[in-house]
Amino acid sequence: MSSNADGMNYAPQGKPCPVVKPGEFVFAAAHLDHGHIYGQCNALREAGAELRYVFDPEPERVARFLKTYPGVKALRSLDEVLEQPEVRLVAAAAIPNERGPIGCRVMQAGKDYFTDKTPFTTLEQLAEARRVAAATGRKYFVYYSERLHVECAEFAGQLIRDGVIGRVLQVIGLGPHRHGPPGSRPDWFYRRKRYGGILCDIGSHQCEQFLAYTGATDGVVTDARTANYTFPEHPEFEDFGEAKIEGNTGASFFYRVDWLTPDGLRTWGDGRTFILGTKGTIELRKYLDVGREGAGNNLYLVTERGEQHLQVAGQVGYPFFGAFILDCLNRTEHAMTQEHAFKAAELCLHCQMLADRRRDPAL
């Protein structure tokens, strides 16, 4: 992807193009509870997939969706979606605790599934999805957008695969989010059983990045903590979470997630990733370079050769989505293995469970 030979000139690979011809990969969108469904659909469409159907129980949500995607046909139920023979994949962004059961229905109908994160809120949902995926041979994939839909995060993976920073020893992830004005979030956002807890919810992105950058296939949670510092009116909500994991490569991981982005920040969150390798370091400033003008997608690379700031917005693209479509068509696992998607979910659930027990030892 980049030339190591000329030293300090690591450069992003070209953007991917559509990987299929029009109509070759048809998908549907169902359950539009989280706005991430638009990112999911956009990414698949840009990679060549055709969005043909939509279903949501709320007509206003469907109407808004159809304004963005004219020509898509609204269906009356998930069952009706699953009856369409040309639909290969269902993209969904349901309420978190419903994502697992919906995915199992989709897979049992013979179709692949692409859910917003977090994919599960309990280990039981995960176990059932593992069982159904194995039994049906279908895919349960997850929109881990904080890596898959962020160009500098994708580029970091390419640099690591090229050996530019040596063996990865540690990853640190900071995932602050903006809550937004009071009343801007649906009720389920504050219900513990429905959103799953902060380490399970937005922490799932973090766990996925840890596995991706270290190559770990499993890990042990060594510390986890959650708190609700600033939302006393929502007692089941958590606005702060942090956890530590040790992976089976020997690399370790610390992450913090929160809903405390100050109003004065010009984006929804100053997402960062720090990757320490034996031969260099990578820092990602994903959505902005705080206190400085300019866009997001900043990668700071330090190796034996020097320091380099790479602003890669518009240069890397989102190769995951095309690779994912081809994986669906060819039944391969180049974009991501099924077990990777499940393991990230498992780790974030273990983080949440340890934090829960520490807050309430009776659990």
Next chain:
Amino acid sequence: MSSNADGMNYAPQGKPCPVVKPGEFVFAAAHLDHGHIYGQCNALREAGAELRYVFDPEPERVARFLKTYPGVKALRSLDEVLEQPEVRLVAAAAIPNERGPIGCRVMQAGKDYFTDKTPFTTLEQLAEARRVAAATGRKYFVYYSERLHVECAEFAGQLIRDGVIGRVLQVIGLGPHRHGPPGSRPDWFYRRKRYGGILCDIGSHQCEQFLAYTGATDGVVTDARTANYTFPEHPEFEDFGEAKIEGNTGASFFYRVDWLTPDGLRTWGDGRTFILGTKGTIELRKYLDVGREGAGNNLYLVTERGEQHLQVAGQVGYPFFGAFILDCLNRTEHAMTQEHAFKAAELCLHCQMLADRRRDPAL
């Protein structure tokens, strides 16, 4: 120190001046094993103290010291230093495991002590110093330079005291260091019993910053880990350490220290501190702003009012040292309490002990 009223214009306080007249506060330097002794002496002299004597068992080290500080008188032993009635304070940078016993001798001679960090390598040394400090009424102070001798780190404390980011919820500290070329470090640097382990040694800075920024007076170590990834020729050395602490204010702390700074970085380490408050965030880029031109001492502040980059080099000074001299003269604790200095040492020792037990459960 700064005006909150005009919004985004937080500005550093003026630099401190000498706090005493020439000859009013005389000190000596003894045990020059670590080069930090020069930073210690410079800071005290700039605050008005007079460096009058030096002692070290190695004549070459004394000769080099005298080139930097002409007019200082070399003495033949620590005892001879302690016999000088006008010496109020002894500054020292001995090998870490000797710092505690030397400090006790200094205090028992009726003088205050100012040691390089880390102040102790065992809990027993700490307990003895606590006992002697209480019995003699003398001070055992520590050169926690990564806060006390870094202008942006000092300024962060001023902003927090002013309430600019609200209640501090979490601190993250990254303390990478450059090892330097093979052969550039003395033998004791690699001897576990002498340097104390990485979390105890350079981790002591980190624990001190956590206490300072959160106001915590105690904490519990919840996770700690060390490793030797890249120095197989020095089996007792640790080039990586990380730990988590929960303070008695409810705030938490994660830190990483390492000896893995890539050769291409233009300073010895990309030291960072991230402080999350209920009303804002502070990031320190202490020694450089990686990938960008310009000096260190960068403070990035985000509040409800916006984002601000403050480059405070040359604007804050090092007020600790003058306050410390006045504390010695007036027997007050404005610069730092004795217990704060001891507690930071205690926490880093607890971190090290937990990491030691995890590497070798027989310990």
